[in-house]
Amino acid sequence: MADIGDVNFLDSANSAGNTGSVNDADDASDVSSADEASKANSASDTDTAPKLYIVVGADNLAELHKWRDFSELQKLAEFVVLTRPGYEIPRQWAALRRIEIAVDASSSGFRRDFKGEIPPKIAAEVIKFYKRKDMQDPKQRAERIAEILNEKKAEDVQIIDMSEREYIAKLVVIATTLTSRHAASLIEELKSVLKPLGEEFLAIESGDEWSVVDLGDIIVHLISEAYRAKYNIEDFLDKLKKEQF
Structure with a gap:
C-alpha cells in the first residue's frame, strides 16, 4: 500500500506538473495571440493614419x-x-x-x-511679422539697446555674450544709471522704441539701485554706480564663461 501510495503521489505530482506545463503553454499561446492582435491593430492604425x-x-x-x-x-x-x-x-x-x-x-x-486692398488687420500683422523678422538676430538687438542707453546718458554700457555657455540668456547688457528716475526713463525709452519693432518685454523688475529687463534671450541690467562696483556682474559673467565643465 505504501508503494502504491508513493506511486500514486508521484503520478499526481507529475500530473500536476504536466497540467502546469499545459497551462503555461496555453498562457504563452494567449500572449502570442495577444501580441499578434496588437501588431495587427498597430499596422491597421498605421495604414489608416493620415500622411503628412x-x-x-x-x-x-x-x-x-x-x-x-x-x-x-x-x-x-x-x-x-x-x-x-x-x-x-x-x-x-x-x-x-x-x-x-x-x-x-x-x-x-x-x-x-x-x-x-489688403485688409488693415492683415496688413498690420504682416508688417509686424517682418519687423520682428528684422529683430531676430540677438547681437543686432543688443547693439540697438546699447545705442538707446548711450543716447539717454547711461554710462559704461557693455554687452556680454553668453551664447556659448549655459545661461538664462544669450546676451547681457549692463549699464550704469545716475538715479532711480534715470533708470525708469531708460526703461520707458526702451519700451517706446523696441515694442513697435516687435520686441517682447517678458518681465521688468524695478528698484532704486538695480532694475532688470527680461527680453527672453537678452537681459538688461540697469544698475547704480555703487551697486555695480559692489556686485561686479561683469566679473561674475566672465568667470562663468571661462569655467570648464
Whole structure:
C-alpha cells in the first residue's frame, strides 16, 4: 500500500506538473495571440493614419538640405516637389513625387501685381511679422539697446555674450544709471522704441539701485554706480564663461 501510495503521489505530482506545463503553454499561446492582435491593430492604425506631405517649389530644392532639422522632417513627412517653368529638378531629388503645373506663378509675382486692398488687420500683422523678422538676430538687438542707453546718458554700457555657455540668456547688457528716475526713463525709452519693432518685454523688475529687463534671450541690467562696483556682474559673467565643465 505504501508503494502504491508513493506511486500514486508521484503520478499526481507529475500530473500536476504536466497540467502546469499545459497551462503555461496555453498562457504563452494567449500572449502570442495577444501580441499578434496588437501588431495587427498597430499596422491597421498605421495604414489608416493620415500622411503628412510638404510641398516645395522646384526653385527651393537647391536649399532644401539646409532646412532646420531636415533629416527629422524626412522621417515625419513626404516631400513633394511643385515644378516651375525654368527650374530643373536636381538629380538628388529626382525620386520625389511631383506636381506638374504649367502656370508661371510665384508669391513675389503676386505681391508685385496685386491690385486689391489688403485688409488693415492683415496688413498690420504682416508688417509686424517682418519687423520682428528684422529683430531676430540677438547681437543686432543688443547693439540697438546699447545705442538707446548711450543716447539717454547711461554710462559704461557693455554687452556680454553668453551664447556659448549655459545661461538664462544669450546676451547681457549692463549699464550704469545716475538715479532711480534715470533708470525708469531708460526703461520707458526702451519700451517706446523696441515694442513697435516687435520686441517682447517678458518681465521688468524695478528698484532704486538695480532694475532688470527680461527680453527672453537678452537681459538688461540697469544698475547704480555703487551697486555695480559692489556686485561686479561683469566679473561674475566672465568667470562663468571661462569655467570648464
